[in-house]
Amino acid sequence: MRRIKGLAFVFALLLLISSIAACGLLPGGGSNEQDEALVGQWSWDTQVSWLYTFNADGTGTRGSAELETFTWHTRGGNRLVLNHGAGLQDTEWNYTIDGDSLNLTRRGGQLESFDYYRVGQSESLHGVWLWDTSHAYRVEFNADGTGARGFPDEIESFDWFTAGDSLAVDTGSGPHEHWRFVIDSDLLTIDSRQLAGLTYSYIRESAVLDNMEQDTALVGAWLWDADDAYRYEFNADGTGTRGFEGEIEDFEWFTMDGILVIDTAEQWEYSIDDDVLTIENVLVPGADFSYIRE
Numbered sequence: 001m002r003r004i005k006g007l008a009f010v011f012a013l014l015l016l017i018s019s020i021a022a023c024g025l026l027p028g029g030g031s032n033e034q035d036e037a038l039v040g041q042w043s044w045d046t047q048v049s050w051l052y053t054f055n056a057d058g059t060g061t062r063g064s065a066e067l068e069t070f071t072w073h074t075r076g077g078n079r080l081v082l083n084h085g086a087g088l089q090d091t092e093w094n095y096t097i098d099g100d101s102l103n104l105t106r107r108g109g110q111l112e113s114f115d116y117y118r119v120g121q122s123e124s125l126h127g128v129w130l131w132d133t134s135h136a137y138r139v140e141f142n143a144d145g146t147g148a149r150g151f152p153d154e155i156e157s158f159d160w161f162t163a164g165d166s167l168a169v170d171t172g173s174g175p176h177e178h179w180r181f182v183i184d185s186d187l188l189t190i191d192s193r194q195l196a197g198l199t200y201s202y203i204r205e206s207a208v209l210d211n212m213e214q215d216t217a218l219v220g221a222w223l224w225d226a227d228d229a230y231r232y233e234f235n236a237d238g239t240g241t242r243g244f245e246g247e248i249e250d251f252e253w254f255t256m257d258g259i260l261v262i263d264t265a266e267q268w269e270y271s272i273d274d275d276v277l278t279i280e281n282v283l284v285p286g287a288d289f290s291y292i293r294e
Contacts, residue, residue, distance in 0.1 A: 043163030
């Protein structure tokens, strides 16, 4: 009889332990759950395209080109447990979230700590930006994470996301581009995180349109000093013509901060000294021309 009672006690104890385990109440603190604050994508601050994805159903992935799958849960407020599949040991992390920043610090063994930023499409980038060197080159960031860039006849599509001050661009034809971006009013500056010294600046298109004008000093006809058969004419309404007789080309123009922009694609620094107009191509060193007022 005592043996039967003893077996009954053992079975009851095992049932209790399995019930506790199912509820996630074993020693180590707290019940198993999926902290909603973790749900989403997080980008590693060292390599923008290396991502953690935590899904609300407790599944997830991590990695860059090749993704590892896992299941996850949180316990005790700041403990993250990753299950990597049959035969593999779970990994446990302490996690802290501060706004859009996530820190993961390995529990036990070798101390490892990593910082991540929540992935999104920063609203500050939305819209069209024009390269400050040539307004013909434009970059467009759409709210849905798609975009396009290039000169009018060489448009390239891409996908993009931001994480903290990092911008990732995926053209589908190679590794992600990683940029650090800063926006100061209507000026966007991007610095490559892969190639030292590679920096570009862009002006928000709306700011360019707001500041463009037709400098009245340019209005009228100008003859090339090397061959007065070549003629420029700038009209006050922003239209114009240029070329030799019989080879006349129409264009539109505006000026901004000492720059003459023709059909968006060309940018010239210009100066007028009495009746002499000098223009220097912004993109082509040494391409400068002089014209005399007709």
